[in-house]
Amino acid sequence: MIETIQEHIAEVEKFTATSIDAVEAFRIKYLGKKGILNDFFAEFKNVPNEEKKAFGQAVNELKNSATEKVNALKDALESKDEEKGRFGDLTRPATPLELGSRHPISIVRNQIIDIFSRIGFNVSEGPEIEDDWHNFTALNLPEYHPARDMQDTFFVQTDPDILLRTHTSSVQVRYMENNQPPIRTISPGRVYRNEAISARSHCFFHQVEGLYIDKGVSFADLKQTLQYFTTEMFGKSRIRLRPSYFPFTEPSAEVDVYWGLETETDYKMTKGTGWLEIMGCGMVDPNVLENCGIDSKTYSGFAFGMGIDRIALLLHQISDIRMLSENDLRFLEQFKSAL
Numbered sequence: 001m002i003e004t005i006q007e008h009i010a011e012v013e014k015f016t017a018t019s020i021d022a023v024e025a026f027r028i029k030y031l032g033k034k035g036i037l038n039d040f041f042a043e044f045k046n047v048p049n050e051e052k053k054a055f056g057q058a059v060n061e062l063k064n065s066a067t068e069k070v071n072a073l074k075d076a077l078e079s080k081d082e083e084k085g086r087f088g089d090l091t092r093p094a095t096p097l098e099l100g101s102r103h104p105i106s107i108v109r110n111q112i113i114d115i116f117s118r119i120g121f122n123v124s125e126g127p128e129i130e131d132d133w134h135n136f137t138a139l140n141l142p143e144y145h146p147a148r149d150m151q152d153t154f155f156v157q158t159d160p161d162i163l164l165r166t167h168t169s170s171v172q173v174r175y176m177e178n179n180q181p182p183i184r185t186i187s188p189g190r191v192y193r194n195e196a197i198s199a200r201s202h203c204f205f206h207q208v209e210g211l212y213i214d215k216g217v218s219f220a221d222l223k224q225t226l227q228y229f230t231t232e233m234f235g236k237s238r239i240r241l242r243p244s245y246f247p248f249t250e251p252s253a254e255v256d257v258y259w260g261l262e263t264e265t266d267y268k269m270t271k272g273t274g275w276l277e278i279m280g281c282g283m284v285d286p287n288v289l290e291n292c293g294i295d296s297k298t299y300s301g302f303a304f305g306m307g308i309d310r311i312a313l314l315l316h317q318i319s320d321i322r323m324l325s326e327n328d329l330r331f332l333e334q335f336k337s338a339l
């Protein structure tokens with residue numbers, strides 16, 4: 001009898017399985033209610049007294065090794081299954097990715113691009129390091145114009161002809177030099193001015209330039225376009241154009257949008273008037289068209305330029321322009337946007 005038990009122990013030790021089902025069948029065979037072990041336990045009463053001790057020890061040994069075997073095989077197979085699940089099941093939900101957020105300047109720039117692209121404007125770009133011609137001369141800025149003052153413009157090295165562009169109007173010039181009308185383009189980009197850095201101004205910021213040149217373009221087209229823009233951008237359609245002066249447009253105007261005076265912030269932002277200045281604009285001066293190789297007798301057009309940073313500060317209620325370039329993650333992480 002004891003020999004039979006020893007044989008079983010040897011068999012148990014040798015046993016291996018590749019599936020949970022096989023382990024379960026093994027468990028039932030040895031440890032189940034009608035299993036081999038129970039047969040031995042039932043046999044116990046028939047064993048002669050002097051053999052009882054050895055018999056009992058052998059049966060216990062068989063029970064322990066069968067139980068250990070079952071547990072070990074189950075553990076091994078379950079962890080294998082888990083691994084298969086983790087790496088092999090492509091329908092499992094992925095570990096969530098930490099998504100970045102867009103910079104408020106990019107959010108606003110993309111909104112502006114989106115709005116103008118819906119009415120047929122394309123996007124053009126130009127270099128940030130410019131020459132005098134594209135930044136000033138072609139735009140009708142005479143040599144004595146205050147914008148050329150060394151205090152406003154960063155010159156590159158000692159060459160007075162090479163500078164960091166002070167506005168995106170330089171891209172107008174480049175675009176007209178390289179394309180004949182009809183022209184409908186907006187040019188977003190970074191510009192530089194030698195100004196003291198404070199909560200309200202920085203030595204670099206961002207603008208979007210707009211240019212529309214075709215036959216018979218009038219001031220009414222300009223106004224309509226701007227009204228479309230302010231409605232889409234701010235949800236406000238009431239605008240006013242104040243006569244102004246820019247060397248590259250004639251006539252020129254500054255555009256205010258009626259923001260309202262509902263909250264204290266409105267009051268502060270608009271200095272109590274309800275009106276907010278958002279851009280400069282005008283009909284492109286015929287001289288500028290000619291400077292850029294476009295026949296001013298056949299074509300006319302309008303241009304406008306606005307600051308992106310200012311709009312971003314406004315829309316997101318940011319109180320200090322320096323935050324836009326400090327790269328503080330606590331600030332940047334607040335801007336999650338689909339655009």
Ligand code: DAH
Pocket residue numbers: 166167168169209210246248249279280281282303304305306
């Ligand atoms: N370049 C001007 C600036 O930086 C903005 C501007 C005004 C652009 C009138 C224009 C315009 O195209 O027509 O302040």
